[in-house]
Amino acid sequence: MQEFPDFFELPLEKWIDRGVNWLTVEGDAFFDAIGGGLLQLLLWLEGALLWIPWYVLIAAVALVAWRVKDWRLAAGSAVGMVFIGLLGLWEASMQTLAIVLAATLLAIVVGVPIGIAMTRKDWIESLIRPILDMMQTLPSFVYLIPALMLFGLGKVPALIATFIYAVPLSIRFTNLGIRQVPADVIEAAEAFGATQQQQLFKVQLPLALPTIMAGINQTIMMALAMVVVASMIGAGGLGSEVLNGISRLEVGRGFVAGISIVILAIIMDRITQNMAPARAKAVE
Amino acid sequence: MAQVEVRNLYKVFGSNSNRAIQLLEQGMSKQEIMEKTGHTIALQDVTLEVERGEIFVVMGLSGSGKSTFIRCLNRLIEPTSGEIRLDDEDVLQLDKEGLRQLRLHRMSMVFQRFSLFPHRSVLDNIAFGLEVQGVKKGQRQEAAMRWLDIVGLKGWENSYPDQLSGGMQQRVGLARALTTDPEILLMDEPFSALDPLIRREMQEELLNLQAKLRKTIIFITHDLDEALHLGDRIAILKDGLVVQVGTPEDILTHPATDYVAEFTRDVNRSRVISVESAMIRPRALASRHSGPQVALKLMQQEGVSSAYLVDQNRHFVGIITLDDALAAARDGAKTLQSYITTDVPRTSPDAVLSDLLPIAAETAVPIAVVDEEGVLAGILPRVSVIAALAAGANGNSSPASFSMNGSRAPETQPDAESEAEKAVVPEL
Incomplete structure (x- = not known):
């Protein structure tokens, strides 16, 4: 067998090490500022979720579920959340919920504009697309470590890692949704003298909304899928429970935390799935 | 004086369109240019005039360039060269804002596949032109209601396009185009997607409406019967060239070429012989x-x-x-x-x-x-x-x-x- 010649070597590994080291030192202030802001958001969300009495939150979720779908979803959501409480995982669940919501919020704020930009110019799309592919296929542990180095141990790198994992979906779905808007409808808007901005807000975004909502739903699911991994670097919440359960061979503990994640996932999935406006759904 | 004057209008699809026009002027045929350079010549030296208040029909089969032509008038498609004069103002010289003003106030369009906004109610569809003009909600809805009534859709204002039949949808399309009170109405095969009875009905209604409104209407069709029925004058387009311009009677009694004669042969002449x-x-x-x-x-x-x-x-x-x-x-x-x-x-x-x-x-x-x-x-x-x-x-x-x-x-x-x-x- 022929060995690959080792006298010629591409030192990419060393370059990346050096780059990350440089960023850690030189970009310290910058990443601290970002990290500080994100931490504030996260703590505020967590605080709010834990401040609200459990029965009020359950009632609120049930109300939303009833509004977007029907009483059955409302009842199911309420039962699920009570069940989590009975398992003694209410606080952990709220921590997880906070990080998922924060990551989703970030993904929308960052992802939707990028998705829109991709529809404007084809070169932007061909630039962004491979980056998205990389974000989705790169094993998450690979960027967990640099995130750790840049932001330090704790909730912020966990949030960043979750965000990186989840944001490609909101970008992709926004891009897809806007590109799916029939060309003749946009042409009509143009023929009536609508500006680019008017076309975007009066025609393209409303028509793309069901697809964008599907993207947000997927973003949430992705974020939930990351909670266990993220807990390795200090995300806390249900992920830590699972992790602790595994490391101490406490099968039951890991199992109930796992079930709680599933319950949260189902409730959030069903609610966001039905959030797209009824009229826009008929358009799909 | 004519309201719209189109002079030497060319549209070439492809990257080096001026080169294609040069070849065309050197006498090369469309097919040769297509083979040699990959450029499609959609419109070739189109010159015609549209009078104020007339229904000017542009008739041609698919591929004749008629849809390209009508889109050149409001520059949804950018012409390669030529002149389009609207009351002595060259539309092709307008900057972005000037073009927008033209579309907002002076020219509106009715589309073959209706192209309504599916997420907007009938009323909001009709009011769209005024909405992008920046007219206040109450005022634009009032205007939209008036046109809704005129096109016979009273009571449907809160419905959505997908709840309406084809004929009704095109009524919405027509009302949407008229609500901005434009001087010129561009109609791109507006009735082609409708079944014959409804088409006939819509033609009559357009004529009734036109008797009152006296807009300048540029109407595209592939249907000679429709052209003869609606047109004050007709331009026949073939392969991007204007073959003949004339009144329906001219077209029938003095076809300019064999192509036109071929077309008119099957027409029930009685309808237009005076x-x-x-x-x-x-x-x-x-x-x-x-x-x-x-x-x-x-x-x-x-x-x-x-x-x-x-x-x-x-x-x-x-x-x-x-x-x-x-x-x-x-x-x-x-x-x-x-x-x-x-x-x-x-x-x-x-x-x-x-x-x-x-x-x-x-x-x-x-x-x-x-x-x-x-x-x-x-x-x-x-x-x-x-x-x-x-x-x-x-x-x-x-x-x-x-x-x-x-x-x-x-x-x-x-x-x-x-x-x-x-x-x-x-x-x-």
Whole structure:
């Protein structure tokens, strides 16, 4: 067998090490500022979720579920959340919920504009697309470590890692949704003298909304899928429970935390799935 | 002066369009250019004028460039070269904002596939033009309601496009285009997607509306019948070239090329042939003050059985039949005054021949063609009506035309002819 010649070597590994080291030192202030802001958001969300009495939150979720779908979803959501409480995982669940919501919020704020930009110019799309592919296929542990180095141990790198994992979906779905808007409808808007901005807000975004909502739903699911991994670097919440359960061979503990994640996932999935406006759904 | 003037308009699809135009000017054919450079020449040296307030139809088959043409007018498609003058302002020189103002206020469009906004109610669709103009909600909805009513969709304002039939959707499309009160209405095959009965209905409504609004309408179609029916003037487009521009009558009676002739062959000519082109001169023409002897002599000379009477200004008075003239002579009357038949069917020179079919079926005497001043312009024997219709139709449809007046006419054709002949003044 022929060995690959080792006298010629591409030192990419060393370059990346050096780059990350440089960023850690030189970009310290910058990443601290970002990290500080994100931490504030996260703590505020967590605080709010834990401040609200459990029965009020359950009632609120049930109300939303009833509004977007029907009483059955409302009842199911309420039962699920009570069940989590009975398992003694209410606080952990709220921590997880906070990080998922924060990551989703970030993904929308960052992802939707990028998705829109991709529809404007084809070169932007061909630039962004491979980056998205990389974000989705790169094993998450690979960027967990640099995130750790840049932001330090704790909730912020966990949030960043979750965000990186989840944001490609909101970008992709926004891009897809806007590109799916029939060309003749946009042409009509143009023929009536609508500006680019008017076309975007009066025609393209409303028509793309069901697809964008599907993207947000997927973003949430992705974020939930990351909670266990993220807990390795200090995300806390249900992920830590699972992790602790595994490391101490406490099968039951890991199992109930796992079930709680599933319950949260189902409730959030069903609610966001039905959030797209009824009229826009008929358009799909 | 024409409201819209299009001069030497070219549209070439491809990266180096000017090179393609050069080749074209050197005499290379479209096909050669396509093969050599990969450029498609969609419009080639289009020059035409559209008058204010007319329905100008651009007719062509698919691939003729008609959709490209109409989109060049509001620059949804950017022309390669040429001029489009709208009231002496060159549309192609407008900057982005100028073009937007043009689309907002002066030109609007109706689309083949309606292209309504599916997420907006009917009312919000109609109000869209005003909304992008920045008109306040109450005001634009009020205007939209008015147009909704005019196009006959009252009560549907809160529905959504997908709840409406095709014809209703296009009414919304029409109302949407009219709400901004544009000078020019661009209609890109607006009725092609509708089934024939609805299409017919929409055509009539467009004509009714146009009679009141007097917009300048540029109407695209692939249907010659539609073009002839709606168009004040028609331009025929083939492979991006204007083959002929003219009134429907011009197109039918003087096709410029074999291509146009081929097109018009199958058309039911009756619909557009005017009375003027089918009428004949009355040969036995007498003054109302003539005596019976004069009339009888005229009829004898011309070999006819009735004479037309006019006053000194050639205003039509009535007819005198052979029998009545003989009676007058027998009675020793000085003038024909009391023997005149005034109950004669009349029509105007601008009338359309096919509309006269019911009258031709009823009358025993030729139809008098009288202009606005009451002057006798000519006469229209019923055989002329039928013969003209038959000439336009295929050979075997002429008996069918005759059978239309079968209720009155004798069963066999020769008898029908002779009966007609008896009433007809001149023998042709």
